Amino acid sequence: MALTRRAALALAAAQAATPFAARVALASAPTRNRLVLVVLRGALDGLAAVPPLFEPGLGALRPGLGPVATDGEDGALLLDRGFGLHPSLSALHAMYRAGEASFVHAIATPYRDRSHFDAQDILENGATRARAATDGWLNRAIGLMPRQGGRLGIAAGTSVPLVLRGAVPVGSWAPQTMPDLGPDFLALLDQVYRGDAPLAAALAEGRRIHETTGSVLGDDARMAPGTRPGPALRAMASGVARLLAEEGGPRIASFDLAGWDTHAAQAQRLRQLLKGLDEVLEALRDGLGAEWRRSVVVVATEFGRTVRRNGTGGTDHGTGSVAMLAGGAVAGGRVLGDWPGLAPEQLFQGRDLAPATDMRALFKGVLAAHLGIARAGLDRTVFPGSEEIRPLDGLLRA
């Protein structure tokens, strides 16, 4: 009953403002909230991104890896509870100060070994073991939302990452550098793909997105061939955000950023990598426009890195890292999570930041508060067997 009324109200509002096609899609959208999951592949050094400046041993443990104080090279920006923020994340810091970003430190998936690839598998499959599922938790979450035909999920990029793969059809998109396929050729392809269900489904989703991007982004859907990686990522973030902002557009996106495996020369590489992340977050905010207030961007990585500097100016594979939340819907301005400490006896296996918060608690907290997914579904379907992992409360504005 309530749903029906809400849908009717939404439809009335839409009729006043939007053309017919978007109106139809809006009537079927189960939520007006937007969610973007940014996966940092290669393992972000959370202690360099969000350094615990209050830890007395920080400078000695981690010389030349990233900020350890508010002054000097890589001087940190200030956060709550004595934490700092890497200076490359200046736009994110501005969001934090505006109450639109927060951090969860010492966070980790249930995985306790140190393979990137198994760890990413678990970060995405939502299980406690690698290869335990061939679909992703975000796809399963979408499957629990009420739907009437629209496509809620979209992957930024040409491929769909595991986290968004599964039974529910999703799109993928990246800025275009080639001419569009004509409708006649697409109609022929449709016929030829009929005997191959996965290809037919991919083609159908691709066409659907291209039709939307054509009308929503116009010429901005295009990018010059040979655009360098930084601007290309910004263009992709901006385009996907604008699709999300559209009334009839998708609501949930995944976004991959690679290259975080800083075994050597970490300080200079992180300066660039975090700058790239900062620009992507800014482009998402700008692209979401007025819908930013209904948006949450979650930034997560597969595990953290060693507390101590390794022998080559970098860090090796670790355990606890940091996750970030940004968006107008975030109850921001805070650093969350129990802090396990950096004294030798406080480290996991004597080398890593100990995990204090389960990554699934963060994801569950966001899915519950932002997308209205019920606890039973979160416990059993989205993150199977996670009954004991309580969703984090209070992440978002009431």
Added chain:
Amino acid sequence: MSKAGHLAVSRFGMGPGPGEVAAAARDPRGWALAQLDARPATSRRFDDLPTGKVAARSFTRFVRGARGDADARLPESARSLYMREAVARIAVQVEGAAPFVERLVAFWSNHFTVSIQRAIVLPLAGAFEREAIRPHVLGRFGDMLLAVARHPAMLLYLDQAQSAGPESMAARRRGRGINENLAREILELHTLGVEGGYAQDDVAAFARILTGWSIAREDEFDPGSFLFRARAHEPGEKVLLGRRFAEAGEDEAIAALGMLARHPSTARNVATRLARHFVADDPPPALVGALSRSFLESDGDLAALAATLLRHDASWSAPVTKLKTPNEFVVSALRAADIVPEDQRIVGALRILGQMPFAAPSPAGWPDRAEHWIGPEAIMRRATWAMALGARIAEGQRPEAFLARALGDGASQATRLWMPRAASASDAIALVLASPEFQRR
């Protein structure tokens, strides 16, 4: 005639070269097996390209410096060398007379990934494949593993060149220390596999065993070549997988790699990955078992391993569910079109299609499952690229003849039915290239 010719050139080849589908159809297994008698694959296209040693010598000074990372400072010449290497590689894949061997080169190159995601690999990736992979694809796994681990591209990509044992002279005098990146990835990816039965202590021990494996700098003898730095080597006995390795300097890692190359977990890992690459994302267990036994019994003879793959019935009877990678798709389309790419536009095309040469996202290499490559945008882009190629070759081309050459008897009813309805010869050719039977293998 069955679809055997089409299956052979798709699953075990680089796509339909001129006359190849028909030739393979007569004796698919024999067509592939005969290629194993060929000399190790090389090409005149590689003649003008510098060795890894020369490339490393030209660029090692960008590797030096306080933090030892070149990524932000490499000159444009590194990028142009990468482009020449990438174009040559694609051209050799297109015109190679032993396409199955080219597929093996690509498989092993991906197994032992070095990636330009680290910029220092830009000028070295091509040399790595030519020097560490190609000479050994029909040789011994242990030799390839050793060549890989000693090549400057790998020593730099996985940060081994600067690693120093905690108790070594270099660590005590100059504050350098250990880096476990290469050690971990050799165990996890190249040899035992993630479930191969090693622990963090083994990673740490192997990292200490590898200390000292490095590259000669400009001011040292024979710059750019492999150099064992005794002063960076961790002294003393190490224990890896329960086996004691007495202090033996450079030879310690040679012995350890030899042990790893013969390990049953390595056999299992290699067998699984090989079968997954060629036959099915979840390969038939019987095939994996046969490959694993072949690997162990032949002491890692890769020609024998390849022959085992070709001789096994499951290799031919498994349903066609793999999707060509973008690289395989492009190369097979160019073979069908009989076009050898000569400039860097082909590199740009592969970038757009999601598989820029030597640019795998991580040390694990390019994903080898269909679901990764079948993203909606990815499939749209393949069709768009097929249109562009169709437009380029349509003039004077009869679509029916192109269909026969590209698919032979592998063409589906649907493709045969709908191709004549295409608006132009160009569209018809594009439809053949974008068809499921051309994209799958």
